[in-house]
Amino acid sequence: MRVLVAMSGGVDSSVVAALLSRAGHDVIGVTLQLYDHGAATGRKGACCAGQDIHDARRVADHLGIPHYVIDAEARFRDAVIADFADSYAVGETPVPCVRCNQSVKFGDLVALAADLGAERLATGHYVRRLDGPEGAELHRAVDPARDQSWFLFATTRAQLERSLFPLGEMPDKAAVRAEAGRLGLPVAAKPDSQDICFVPQGSYVDMVARLRPEAVAAGEIVTEAGEVVGQHDGVARYTVGQAKRLGMAAQAGGSRRVVVALDAARRRVVVGAPGAGTRLVRLREVNWLTAPRPLRCAVKLRARDSLHPAEVVPTADGAEVRLDAPVLPAPGQGCVFYTGERVLGGGFIRPIPASSG
Numbered sequence: 308m309r310v311l312v313a314m315s316g317g318v319d320s321s322v323v324a325a326l327l328s329r330a331g332h333d334v335i336g337v338t339l340q341l342y343d344h345g346a347a348t349g350r351k352g353a354c355c356a357g358q359d360i361h362d363a364r365r366v367a368d369h370l371g372i373p374h375y376v377i378d379a380e381a382r383f384r385d386a387v388i389a390d391f392a393d394s395y396a397v398g399e400t401p402v403p404c405v406r407c408n409q410s411v412k413f414g415d416l417v418a419l420a421a422d423l424g425a426e427r428l429a430t431g432h433y434v435r436r437l438d439g440p441e442g443a444e445l446h447r448a449v450d451p452a453r454d455q456s457w458f459l460f461a462t463t464r465a466q467l468e469r470s471l472f473p474l475g476e477m478p479d480k481a482a483v484r485a486e487a488g489r490l491g492l493p494v495a496a497k498p499d500s501q502d503i504c505f506v507p508q509g510s511y512v513d514m515v516a517r518l519r520p521e522a523v524a525a526g527e528i529v530t531e532a533g534e535v536v537g538q539h540d541g542v543a544r545y546t547v548g549q550a551k552r553l554g555m556a557a558q559a560g561g562s563r564r565v566v567v568a569l570d571a572a573r574r575r576v577v578v579g580a581p582g583a584g585t586r587l588v589r590l591r592e593v594n595w596l597t598a599p600r601p602l603r604c605a606v607k608l609r610a611r612d613s614l615h616p617a618e619v620v621p622t623a624d625g626a627e628v629r630l631d632a633p634v635l636p637a638p639g640q641g642c643v644f645y646t647g648e649r650v651l652g653g654g655f656i657r658p659i660p661a662s663s664g
């Protein structure tokens with residue numbers, strides 16, 4: 308069959324292209340030009356994106372497959388980078404990888420695959436797509452250390468139907484690298500990519516400051532009762548649930564405190580006692596990967612979170628998550644519903660109104 312492979316120039320998607328090509332499929336490679344570190348940082352010659360495109364092309368040449376580069380910079384800027392900064396500016400903690408998967412990768416590339424007559428879009432994500440009685444199902448990767456299922460919760464059922472994730476079955480990353488070596492891929496020894504691809508050297512605050520300066524404006528750290536206990540230099544530097552780096556003043560007489568809300572309109576970071584939390588979490592933009600219905604399941608409220616037993620109930624504008632035990636989730640993050648290895652859906656966490664004076 309004809310398969311469009313999303314090639315980032317990294318080891319994972321290169322192995323995907325190679326495996327599918329070796330298996331006899333009619334493989335077409337596509338690389339999205341998403342950002343330019345040189346342009347973003349003002350530094351000349353810092354264009355990692357350019358190197359990645361070059362690497363993807365070398366792999367495609369090595370495999371003898373056609374390869375296209377698509378300029379998706381404007382789309383990425385609007386759908387991912389602007390959303391990232393806007394989200395911080397309203398006191399949320401965004402997950403840009405979910406926005407990117409939702410828009411640029413699965414939204415646009417599944418459509419491109421159809422235009423090119425390809426039956427499937429393949430990526431190097433570590434997840435499994437299995438066929439069940441309801442159609443395509445999203446499952447965790449075999450390797451729990453690499454599993455990316457949480458980041459794919461917004462992929463629609465129609466997009467999943469048309470996707471392939473060959474690496475979800477791999478035992479671990481070492482096996483993928485070994486495969487890259489065996490296949491003679493020129494990127495076999497390339498280091499793994501960084502966390503947020505468009506933020507150079509992890510300085511996300513600088514990027515937010517350029518786009519939404521109000522998100523890094525100074526303000527007060529207050530208790531839920533409205534007592535001022537410290538100063539901060541921007542709500543964008545904080546996330547709900549954070550207990551570190553709150554400053555000495557915010558640690559009342561040595562007792563620890565935790566961020567319980569970010570009131571961006573008043574530039575306030577609201578702190579409370581550790582153990583503060585809620586049993587009711589409201590979600591927006593919920594994507595169901597099963598028929599929407601009340602579910603008894605386990606939810607994950609950030610990428611590297613443990614599972615929390617809960618009941619998820621669909622509502623007219625999203626879903627309500629009723630947790631067995633209180634949690635302190637960060638608005639803007641994802642809440643993903645799991646039953647065993649399968650993802651049943653997920654949505655974005657709505658803000659919990661700040662209760663400070």
Ligand SMILES: Nc1ncnc2c1ncn2[C@@H]1O[C@H](COP(=O)(O)OP(=O)(O)OP(=O)(O)O)[C@@H](O)[C@H]1O
Nearest residue numbers: 313314315317318319320337338339430431432500
């Ligand atoms: N610029 C891009 N163009 C096309 N596809 C991309 C691009 N960036 C990422 N992808 C696709 O999304 C997948 C997951 O992206 P992620 O950033 O998690 O990659 P990764 O774990 O670094 O993998 P890789 O080793 O392939 O770069 C990639 O394996 C690839 O299929």
